[in-house]
Amino acid sequence: MYALIVPAAVPFVLLGTVMGLSWWEDHLLPPAKEPAEAPAEAPLKPAAPAA
DSSP states (O other): OHHHHHHHHHHHHHHHHHHHHHHHHHHTSOOOOOOSSOOOOOOOOOOOOOO
16 A cells, blocks of 8 residues: 555655745745846957958
8 A cells, every 4th residue: 555655645745845945945045145236248259260
């Protein structure tokens, strides 16, 4: 009988794990510090023309 319960319970255990980690991330981890200003992208320099 336990051989039927364990495979049926796996999706619920995984869902509970993901939900628990999500709660932990939202409530227990310190907030992520956003950079004050996004770094500007360097302009792309074209490659040297082929001679």
